[in-house]
Amino acid sequence: xxxxxxxxxxxxxxxxxxxxxxxxxxxxxxxxxxxxxxxxxxxxxxxxxxxxxxxxxxxxxxxxxxxxxxxxxxxxxxxxxxxxxxxxxxxxxxxxxxxxxxxxxxxxxxxxxxxxxxxxxxxxxxxxxxxxxxxxxxxxxxxxxxxxxxxxxxxxxxxxxxxxxxxxxxxxxxxxxxxxxxxxxxxxxxxxxxxxxxxxxxxxxxxxxxxxxxxxxxxxxxxxxxxxxxxxxxxxxxxxxxxxxxxxxxxxxxxxxxxxxxxxxxxxxxxxxxxxxxxxxxxxxxxxxxxxxxxxxxxxxxxxxxxxxxxxxxxxxxxxxxxxxxxxxxxxx
Numbered sequence: 001x002x003x004x005x006x007x008x009x010x011x012x013x014x015x016x017x018x019x020x021x022x023x024x025x026x027x028x029x030x031x032x033x034x035x036x037x038x039x040x041x042x043x044x045x046x047x048x049x050x051x052x053x054x055x056x057x058x059x060x061x062x063x064x065x066x067x068x069x070x071x072x073x074x075x076x077x078x079x080x081x082x083x084x085x086x087x088x089x090x091x092x093x094x095x096x097x098x099x100x101x102x103x104x105x106x107x108x109x110x111x112x113x114x115x116x117x118x119x120x121x122x123x124x125x126x127x128x129x130x131x132x133x134x135x136x137x138x139x140x141x142x143x144x145x146x147x148x149x150x151x152x153x154x155x156x157x158x159x160x161x162x163x164x165x166x167x168x169x170x171x172x173x174x175x176x177x178x179x180x181x182x183x184x185x186x187x188x189x190x191x192x193x194x195x196x197x198x199x200x201x202x203x204x205x206x207x208x209x210x211x212x213x214x215x216x217x218x219x220x221x222x223x224x225x226x227x228x229x230x231x232x233x234x235x236x237x238x239x240x241x242x243x244x245x246x247x248x249x250x251x252x253x254x255x256x257x258x259x260x261x262x263x264x265x266x267x268x269x270x271x272x273x274x275x276x277x278x279x280x281x282x283x284x285x286x287x288x289x290x291x292x293x294x295x296x297x298x299x300x301x302x303x304x305x306x307x308x309x310x311x312x313x314x315x316x317x318x319x320x321x322x323x324x325x326x327x328x329x330x331x332x333x
Contacts, residue, residue, distance in 0.1 A: 123153045127166035130173065147171055151185040161198060164189050180210065184217055191224035199224040212244055223254050231258035246278060253286040260293040269305050284324055291327040306331070
């Protein structure tokens, strides 16, 4: 059976295991399989990008449960546009290079500008065989950038998963390795399309390949899983993030919304207070979710929590938008 047919019928992880890319080194040597090296620090951090929602804002040290002075309308606007902006940056190749990479700033800027020249490249509409990918790569003006530029275009055009998977398979078979940044771009596509099984497969692969994932990858994983029936795994990843860095606002809000959707309000408010304690300012979007998903529910503690949110809005002169006001009105009714 053709390789492309296999990719459409099984998860990406299963395919890579079949290619022997992730077996133990000793077994690979015994079977004369393609070997790969664990990338160094520079390679791992190459695709390190932060979402706008990961920034923290100061909160009154005397009252950690009160919003800071920054207008909530501004905060909510940032969160609303954060995902689109992140996708735009990825699709245009505008990645944020951390200082630890050590590469000259001028060279990094030249790489960004070079990728930007190819933002109009259109990806294929169907999966390609290895020979077809090779022909496209050879005819590309900058062959060394072909895979990255092609994945940027796939993200921008929201290409079918099978198309992206066929390119990853070709890279894996040609190089015996898949770079971190390509896995992250494939992950973006999976999150965009709600491909839960593929998201889990990519996570399993990345945990085998890399000791620590950067914040951008965790943001994508938690966002994708929290919107699926496997939302509790997003909570597990949140705990994993806590061990190595401060979770972003996006991490918390994705989990809060998931818990609220499933009527786990005690858990949702626990995460909410934990978020406030870390000086992370919630957006109006997540505050509205509390009123949307508790409609019809009763309980003194629940009522106390919701009235507390209304009190915060009043004390900080925060004016909910129309949909949020409607949610509050319906909750009261």
